[in-house]
Amino acid sequence: MTHASVFRGNHKCTTMRTPLASRCYSHAKVETDEEFDARWVTYFSKPDIDAWELKKGMNTLIGYDLVPEAKILDSALRACRRLNDLASAIRILEAVKDKSGPHKDIYPYLIQELQPTLIELGISTPEDLGMDKL
Amino acid sequence: MSLAKPAMRGLLGKRLRFHLPIAFALSLVAAAAFKYGVTEPRKQAYADFYKQYDATKEFNNMRDAGVFESVRPTGE
Numbered sequence: 001m002t003h004a005s006v007f008r009g010n011h012k013c014t015t016m017r018t019p020l021a022s023r024c025y026s027h028a029k030v031e032t033d034e035e036f037d038a039r040w041v042t043y044f045s046k047p048d049i050d051a052w053e054l055k056k057g058m059n060t061l062i063g064y065d066l067v068p069e070a071k072i073l074d075s076a077l078r079a080c081r082r083l084n085d086l087a088s089a090i091r092i093l094e095a096v097k098d099k100s101g102p103h104k105d106i107y108p109y110l111i112q113e114l115q116p117t118l119i120e121l122g123i124s125t126p127e128d129l130g131m132d133k134l
Numbered sequence: 135m136s137l138a139k140p141a142m143r144g145l146l147g148k149r150l151r152f153h154l155p156i157a158f159a160l161s162l163v164a165a166a167a168f169k170y171g172v173t174e175p176r177k178q179a180y181a182d183f184y185k186q187y188d189a190t191k192e193f194n195n196m197r198d199a200g201v202f203e204s205v206r207p208t209g210e
Contacts, residue, residue, distance in 0.1 A: 033143065065143070065144055065145065065146045065147050066142055066143040066144065066145070067142040067143075067145070068142075069142065101145065101146075103140060103141075103145060105137070105140045106140050106142055108137055109137040109138070109139060109140055112136065112137050
């Protein structure tokens with residue numbers, strides 16, 4: 001199935017889903033899901049993160065074939081708080097819903113997991129604001 | 135009621151691994167269907183037509199119908 005290997009993260013051995021960025025010809029050590037998550041949590045946890053880094057980080061993260069874990073999103077939302085960027089915080093929630101695509105069970109789960117953070121930081125969900133309806 | 139953690143990684147990869155082979159297969163089927171349903175019968179129809187085609191007879195028929203400018207119908 002050679003066409004599958006064109007896409008990042010797809011390996012010829014498809015019994016186990018491989019993490020991101022592994023190609024058949026690469027000898028690089030494959031990063032585990034936990035390492036990937038930790039890396040991103042650290043990225044957004046930078047105390048003096050700037051607006052550009054936040055946007056760049058989010059755009060890069062959204063480009064991956066995954067829906068970010070709750071802990072990464074929590075870190076990103078806290079970065080928005082440090083930057084006084086409520087708009088980006090809500091946008092992150094919209095992006096997560098969009099990334100889920102047809103899998104409608106992901107977004108409610110993540111909102112459930114992020115509920116303490118949303119309450120603590122005073123972030124409304126797009127649904128609260130009626131932004132999910134056109 | 136607490137929601138269970140769904141699968142969140144590799145969703146597109148999974149979808150593509152499922153749908154792309156089907157897409158390729160269906161494309162090949164479509165191409166084969168067109169080839170054997172349209173182009174081959176068409177080629178055969180032409181072949182059959184020209185198998186028994188008498189060019190001289192057809193020329194004379196056309197000539198007598200008066201459609202040529204370079205030759206007059208026989209007898210004029």
